[in-house]
Amino acid sequence: MSAFPPIRELIPHAGRMVLLDExxxxxxxxxxxxxxxxxGMPFVKAKKMDSIALMEPMAQTVAACLGYEAYRGGxxxxxxxxxxxxxxxxxxxxAAVGEELLFEVSRIRGSESLSHFSCAAKDGEAxxxxxATLTLFHAEKPPE
Amino acid sequence: MNGSxxxxxxxxxxxxxxxxxxxxxxxxxxxxxxALPSGSALDKRTRRxxxxxxxxxxxxxxxxxxxxxxxxxxxxxxxxxxxxxxxTMLSLLDQMxxxxxxxxxxxxxxxxxxxxxxxxxxxxxxxGFTTSIGADFDTPAMSILEALGVIHAHRTxxxxxxxxxxxxxxxxxxEYHWALLAGxxxxxxxxxxxxxxxxxxxxxxxxxxxxxxxLEPAKVSAALAKSPVVGILDLIVRAAEGREGLVRLDRxxxxxxxxELRRGA
Numbered sequence: 494m495s496a497f498p499p500i501r502e503l504i505p506h507a508g509r510m511v512l513l514d515e516x517x518x519x520x521x522x523x524x525x526x527x528x529x530x531x532x533g534m535p536f537v538k539a540k541k542m543d544s545i546a547l548m549e550p551m552a553q554t555v556a557a558c559l560g561y562e563a564y565r566g567g568x569x570x571x572x573x574x575x576x577x578x579x580x581x582x583x584x585x586x587x588a589a590v591g592e593e594l595l596f597e598v599s600r601i602r603g604s605e606s607l608s609h610f611s612c613a614a615k616d617g618e619a620x621x622x623x624x625a626t627l628t629l630f631h632a633e634k635p636p637e
Numbered sequence: 638m639n640g641s642x643x644x645x646x647x648x649x650x651x652x653x654x655x656x657x658x659x660x661x662x663x664x665x666x667x668x669x670x671x672a673l674p675s676g677s678a679l680d681k682r683t684r685r686x687x688x689x690x691x692x693x694x695x696x697x698x699x700x701x702x703x704x705x706x707x708x709x710x711x712x713x714x715x716x717x718x719x720x721x722x723x724x725t726m727l728s729l730l731d732q733m734x735x736x737x738x739x740x741x742x743x744x745x746x747x748x749x750x751x752x753x754x755x756x757x758x759x760x761x762x763x764x765g766f767t768t769s770i771g772a773d774f775d776t777p778a779m780s781i782l783e784a785l786g787v788i789h790a791h792r793t794x795x796x797x798x799x800x801x802x803x804x805x806x807x808x809x810x811x812e813y814h815w816a817l818l819a820g821x822x823x824x825x826x827x828x829x830x831x832x833x834x835x836x837x838x839x840x841x842x843x844x845x846x847x848x849x850x851x852l853e854p855a856k857v858s859a860a861l862a863k864s865p866v867v868g869i870l871d872l873i874v875r876a877a878e879g880r881e882g883l884v885r886l887d888r889x890x891x892x893x894x895x896x897e898l899r900r901g902a
Contacts, residue, residue, distance in 0.1 A: 604807060
């Protein structure tokens with residue numbers, strides 16, 4: 494059983510856009526999450542997810558990292574968005590349906606509203622698929 | 638360095654906070670006080686809604702256009718910026734998620750990366766190709782690459798304009814802060830240029846290039862030297878001097894591309 498709350502309680506995404514399955518590790522400013530590529534998932538075409546689309550689960554892992562930070566502090570899920578990719582390097586063209594990928598993110602620096610995270614996507618054999626430095630804006634969830 | 642497309646340089650333009658045009662930079666005659674770009678190339682209505690970045694781009698673009706005597710209605714344009722309209726975008730995000738104020742549709746329109754591309758082409762009634770590029774410290778190199786492709790595919794003149802507003806404080810750590818800079822280079826197909834016009838080619842900075850053979854970067858303030866697009870200034874200054882040789886376009890902070898300048902036959 495996971496030591497962390499279900500992923501849907503940590504990130505603001507809903508429905509099919511929840512790509513991650515589980516938060517595996519967390520410490521302040523750092524997190525690892527898991528995603529199994531499934532048929533019918535957004536970004537999956539011809540049984541493959543192109544590595545460029547891995548930016549989204551990377552960002553969701555950042556959301557989970559900040560979300561769990563807020564959860565521990567008794568606050569609600571935070572919303573966020575990618576506002577820039579300082580770098581994005583792709584080492585493998587795509588990952589196939591059925592593969593389980595790990596996303597590791599660590600904060601380079603951050604403020605209340607902006608964070609820069611170093612992100613890596615690896616396959617089950619710890620092979621690096623893509624690396625990125627993402628800049629994200631984040632805030633409390635706006636009132637309905 | 639062979640096999641790559643070539644173009645001829647037929648016009649240059651520059652704007653910094655202390656140098657409203659290239660001539661003042663080359664003569665080292667900075668203004669005592671920093672000045673905002675005029676955006677005079679934009680029509681009045683467009684100018685009112687244009688950011689400092691877009692106005693600076695418009696000023697540099699207009700200077701290069703005028704020097705090259707190209708047709709503003711047909712010239713292709715490539716606008717490069719690493720961060721684009723980041724300040725406008727961040728202020729809109731603050732309005733949406735912090736202060737919960739209504740967001741102005743007009744400001745939204747001018748918060749996107751291709752704002753200058755749109756406003757300059759609308760203002761100039763331009764019907765030609767236009768695009769926007771962001772590639773961190775490789776923005777000048779990638780803008781040149783895009784322009785070379787357009788020039789050779791469509792046999793049309795093109796103006797590259799690379800610019801960066803002053804680094805947004807929240808986004809960029811203080812030690813990396815840079816100052817406003819916009820530079821423009823007008824390029825045409827070599828066969829459409831005067832024989833005397835400098836030729837430009839783009840190449841990767843590979844092992845075959847002796848770093849000692851590079852032309853030295855332009856002398857600039859520490860704040861300009863940190864700009865992700867300072868490479869366009871280095872190119873503009875050496876081209877204005879009529880120098881031949883290799884200009885590194887990223888000051889060692891990108892993937893490593895050089896512009897080769899040589900005199901026409």
